[in-house]
Structure formats: C-alpha cells, structure tokens
Amino acid sequence: MNDQFMILGTAGHIDHGKTTLVKALTGIATDVHKEEKERGITIDIGFAPFTLPDGRRVGVIDVPGHERFVRNMLAGAGGIDLIMLVIDANEGIMPQTLEHLHILEMLHVQQGIIVLTKIDTVDPEWLEMVQEEVREGLAGTFLADAPIVPVSAAKGIGIAELRGEIGRLAAEVSPREVTAPLRLPVDRVFSVAGFGTVVTGTVYSGRVKVGDTVEVLPQGIAARVRHIQVHGESADAAQAGQRAALNLHGVERSDLERGMVIAQSGLYRATELLDVRLHMLDDAVRTLTNRMRVRFYIGASEVMGRVTILDRDELLPGEDGLVQLHLESPIVGAPGDRFIIRTFSPMLTIGGGTIIDPHPAREHRRRRDYVLEELEQREKGGPEQLVLQALQDDPGTGLRALADAVNATEEVVESWLAPLLEAGQVTPVPGGYVGTDWLHKLFDEIEEKIRAHFAKEKYHITVPKAQVLSQLGKKVKPKLFDAMLSSEPAQTRFLLQRDKLSIRGYEVPFTLRDKELLGKIEALFAQSEFHPPSLDEVIKETQAFEKTLQGLYHYLRETGVLVDIGDGAHFLAATLGRAKETIRAKFAASGSFGVADFRDWVGTSRKHAVALLEYLDAVKFTKRVEDKRVVVE
Numbered sequence: 001m002n003d004q005f006m007i008l009g010t011a012g013h014i015d016h017g018k019t020t021l022v023k024a025l026t027g028i029a030t031d032v033h034k035e036e037k038e039r040g041i042t043i044d045i046g047f048a049p050f051t052l053p054d055g056r057r058v059g060v061i062d063v064p065g066h067e068r069f070v071r072n073m074l075a076g077a078g079g080i081d082l083i084m085l086v087i088d089a090n091e092g093i094m095p096q097t098l099e100h101l102h103i104l105e106m107l108h109v110q111q112g113i114i115v116l117t118k119i120d121t122v123d124p125e126w127l128e129m130v131q132e133e134v135r136e137g138l139a140g141t142f143l144a145d146a147p148i149v150p151v152s153a154a155k156g157i158g159i160a161e162l163r164g165e166i167g168r169l170a171a172e173v174s175p176r177e178v179t180a181p182l183r184l185p186v187d188r189v190f191s192v193a194g195f196g197t198v199v200t201g202t203v204y205s206g207r208v209k210v211g212d213t214v215e216v217l218p219q220g221i222a223a224r225v226r227h228i229q230v231h232g233e234s235a236d237a238a239q240a241g242q243r244a245a246l247n248l249h250g251v252e253r254s255d256l257e258r259g260m261v262i263a264q265s266g267l268y269r270a271t272e273l274l275d276v277r278l279h280m281l282d283d284a285v286r287t288l289t290n291r292m293r294v295r296f297y298i299g300a301s302e303v304m305g306r307v308t309i310l311d312r313d314e315l316l317p318g319e320d321g322l323v324q325l326h327l328e329s330p331i332v333g334a335p336g337d338r339f340i341i342r343t344f345s346p347m348l349t350i351g352g353g354t355i356i357d358p359h360p361a362r363e364h365r366r367r368r369d370y371v372l373e374e375l376e377q378r379e380k381g382g383p384e385q386l387v388l389q390a391l392q393d394d395p396g397t398g399l400r401a402l403a404d405a406v407n408a409t410e411e412v413v414e415s416w417l418a419p420l421l422e423a424g425q426v427t428p429v430p431g432g433y434v435g436t437d438w439l440h441k442l443f444d445e446i447e448e449k450i451r452a453h454f455a456k457e458k459y460h461i462t463v464p465k466a467q468v469l470s471q472l473g474k475k476v477k478p479k480l481f482d483a484m485l486s487s488e489p490a491q492t493r494f495l496l497q498r499d500k501l502s503i504r505g506y507e508v509p510f511t512l513r514d515k516e517l518l519g520k521i522e523a524l525f526a527q528s529e530f531h532p533p534s535l536d537e538v539i540k541e542t543q544a545f546e547k548t549l550q551g552l553y554h555y556l557r558e559t560g561v562l563v564d565i566g567d568g569a570h571f572l573a574a575t576l577g578r579a580k581e582t583i584r585a586k587f588a589a590s591g592s593f594g595v596a597d598f599r600d601w602v603g604t605s606r607k608h609a610v611a612l613l614e615y616l617d618a619v620k621f622t623k624r625v626e627d628k629r630v631v632v633e
Helices: 018-026 034-039 067-077 095-106 124-137 159-170 369-393 399-405 410-422 436-456 465-471 478-485 512-528 535-542 546-558 573-590 595-602 606-618
Strands: 005-011 046-051 057-062 082-088 111-117 148-150 183-185 188-192 196-202 207-209 213-217 221-230 233-235 237-239 243-249 261-264 271-280 293-298 301-309 320-331 338-343 349-357 426-429 432-435 494-497 500-503 562-566 569-572 622-625 628-631
Touching: 005 018, 005 095, 005 159, 018 046, 018 057, 018 082, 018 111, 018 159, 082 095, 082 159, 095 338, 095 349, 111 124, 111 159, 124 148, 148 159, 183 196, 207 221, 213 243, 221 237, 271 369, 293 320, 320 349, 320 369, 349 369, 369 399, 369 410, 369 426, 369 432, 399 410, 399 432, 410 426, 426 436, 426 478, 432 436, 432 478, 436 465, 436 494, 436 500, 465 478, 465 500, 512 535, 512 546, 512 569, 512 573, 535 546, 546 562, 562 573, 562 606, 569 573, 569 606, 573 595, 573 606, 573 628, 595 606, 606 622
Parallel strands: 005 057, 005 082, 082 111, 111 148
Antiparallel strands: 046 057, 183 261, 188 196, 196 243, 207 237, 213 221, 213 261, 221 233, 221 243, 271 320, 271 349, 293 301, 293 338, 301 320, 338 349, 426 432, 494 500, 562 569, 622 628
C-alpha cells in the first residue's frame, strides 16, 4: 500500500452539504456529537479516512461552516493539504464561503477543488449559470482555475468524478517534513474507558512512535505515548501529514485543552512575543492600527493580543507589513508558521501572515531601519538563514545548542549546515560554528586593535591576547576567542605565541638610525658575552635616547634575540645557549655543580652566575639540590 498520507479539508457556508458530501466519499458520518446530529450542522471538527485507487490514504477533515464556529474551522484548516470548497448549487457563493476562502489563502493552502452540491435540486440551465458566477466570484484567488465538480451526495451523482480529481491533485501535494521535530497541535481532548486521556490533531511535522516521551506545551508537561491511531486505525507510529489520535500516559484529561501542542521533548518553547509578516485582506472591514487588540489563531490556538506595527502607523486593506505581536497567553510556533487574525469584536477575519521569529530577543522600537533590515533578512533566508541568524546571535554554538535554537533535530541542522559550509558561509571552530562574514568582520576588528597598539608602541610586534579580548568588550567570550584563534582562517592572518598575538607578515617600520642601533646593541652584548652591559653603558656607547633603547630592547626580546633573565639583566639568546652547552659538558664529568663551578666554567661574576642559574632553574633546565645543581632537561 502507498505509505503517503494527505489531509483533505472541507470549507464553505453553513448547510451547503459538506458533511453529507464527506459521508458519500468515505461512508463515514462526521457529525459525531449529539448536538450536531440534532441541529444538522457541524460544530466541531469531524474526521473520516478513505483510500484512493493508488493506495494513497486521505484523511478528510469536515470543518464547521457556521460563523460561530470559525474558531473550530481554523483549528482544522491549519493541517490541510488540499481543500474542497463546497457551494450549494441553489445559493452560490455566500459570506462564510468567502471568509473560509480568505482563511485558506492566509494559511497558504495552495490547491483545491470546487464542489457544487445538491445539483439534483436545480435544472441544467441554473447549474450552468451558477458555475459561471462561481468562476467570476473566485477570480484572483488560489481557486481561480480549480476544477469544478458538480455532485449530488444524496444520489451519488459525480462522486466517482470527484474521487478522480482528488487523486489527480493528491499526486501533486508536497510531502510534509518528516525529519523535523515532532509537532502536533491538539484540536480535541477526551477520555476513553480503559485507555485514559486521548488527544487528536494533524501531525504538522516529525514523527511519533508508541513508547515515545513527548512534551505537552505550553505547560511543559511530560507524557508517554502508549497507543496511536492513524486515520482511525491502530498504528505503531504517526508522521507528518497524518491525522492522529495519541493515548497519553502521565497526563490527566483536566490538564489538557484544545490549542496545546504535543512536541518532541526539549526543543520547542512557548512564547508570547512574535515577529511576523502580516497581510491584510483586500476587503478587510477594518484598518489595523498600532496597539490594536486582535484575536490571534495558530494551529488550534486562539489567544488575544496586541499589534505593534514596526514600519508604519497603520495597515490598510490589501497592505502588508512587519509587525510584532504581544500575546496575552503563550503559544507554540516556529518560523514559517501561518496564522490568522480577526477583530476582537465583532469577530471578523481581517488578515493573516507568517511567523518570522517566534522568540525575539527584545521588544522592538518602531521605525528602526536596523530592526526592519534584520527581519527582512530572516524572512528571505529559509532554514539556512535561521542557522546563520542563530550563529549571529550566539557565535561558536555547537550542533546540539544550534538544533535547540532553531527547533530542529541535529540531523536536520547538519543537512542545513552542509551547503553553508560548502559555500563558505559558515566556518567550523573548535566546539562549534560561526558565520564566516561575522568571523571576518571580527578578525578585521582584531587586526585594527593590534595595529592601533603598534601605532602607539612603534617597536612592538605582538600584543597581549588578553588586551585585545578586553577591547572587544562583551562581543566575544574568552572560550570562543581562543577557539576562533585556533581556526584555519585565523592562522592565515594572525600568529599566536602563547599569550601574545601578532599579525602574520607584519614588520616594524624601522628608520635607518633604528637599524644602526639594533646592530650596535647586538654587537655590544656579543662582545661582552657573560658580562652583559647595563642599559646605562649601552646609552653611553650608542648616544641614543633611553626611550628609544627601551623600545629596541623590547623588539629584541619579542624576536628572541635578547632574553631578560630578571632584575633587568639581559643576555643574548645565543649566549644562554652556550651556557647550557657548557653545563651539559661539565655536568657529564662532575655529576653536580655549584655556583662557583659555573662562574669559573663561563668566566663571569658571581652576581651574573647566580642570576643565570636562577633563570635556568626557572626554565627547568637545571634543578637546585641543597647547594648544588643538576641538569634536568
């Protein structure tokens, strides 16, 4: 059997024959409540499965048509792949027909069939006229070119043709995201004797298996799935695009209500603040003004909220804009989710849109270009942009934290990262990832700080790493700073020597006088060898300023030519190397030695011999044992 599933919804005005049509298609009466049967209208969401000739399973959601029950219609419409817009051939397009159509357009339902019902009660001429009126009335909508199928559900006329059209369009429906984290908005909650608490809904994304631990949001209640039905039949698992009933253990019926979301544990967070793109209906009865109170619908949730229009003062019918929604109760949403808004009173649908960011870091100030540019960038980028934005917000994030930030599994995030890494938009660093543009901008800033230091301290070729980090402020944490400097891009620009940073290829801008002095300093130290000159002696010999000589000493220390062994005493590195060679040769014969031995070996004063040996102890070349020393390197 074909393992693909699709949700087929009904929409249309009250009493236009939706429920009777569903029964003719599936053999199942979706009026399950006593009140519905008595009154002849659908109050809650009905459900009936059937199988197409190719084996594809179709779940039909019969949603209410009466205006009082539009909330229920919204709860069912969110998971619909294909719609049947049901119109009574006697009456044609009616007010609720248009409202349902607007809702479906706002929810981005892309395909549908127009079903003219009760054709056995009208003559052929009337039917032809109604078809022309319907075409004219739906011009410019997503159903403008949809097939029109006349039927009589009561007499079975046209039902076979309708099944054929459903099958043809079903083959064009894109499958839902099975690899994404589980999300199932709850539209019904009830108890079953012997089983306990049951919730129903359409699986928006992901997959759930018997035995899985799930999270009930926004409350954050943990529950275990102990039984599943898919399209009315017992199953081991349910996946995106399927209508499912979950029998939950660990949660009471009284803890649950419509609008909650069953989700993969630990991934989704409830929110009361949303950044969205909002579009007003062309025939909206109200202008949307800043701070206006509205009814917000997503999945099976209905909550009150207020709008902050970020790019203008009001939204007129037909306009769209960037809006921040402040909700009065928490909901669960993800980037790309569709929603509807209605006026607070009277309740009329005026618009809808798409979530850009379900967890804004702050309440935005209006008419700020940087806010609008950031939201527009997020809106255009798709899932890869979500990753880039998450790395912008928290550079250095590892895969696990990155998956949490974008509400996806690690496997899915890896698939999003792959093209970004290949295109060079993301750079791996030890422990995580960073956006490449962000990294290079930061490297530019680091280089700027280093060069500013060099401009101030002419003879320096390195800068303390801690100094650069402190100048970056809170932008970069120490752990991330170290990770970035260990990355391949950093190693092509910078040299890291223990706790010092330098720019690769940088050279001190020496004057001819500087170069002459450097030669004289090295010559003086080479001639003196184990009796190095003091700074005053070098000043006397070179006739240079002390500040200049101090700068040149610093340069010689950084390049490793001179070594400060403490208390201001300097030796050439080459001289220290000869001292080590002498000690190794003499130590091999003597086994241990004292200060006087070393003084005589190298021909220096006791003062310099003590200073040199203490330095060699500090660098772990020698070790003092009572009044003697041994070689340990």
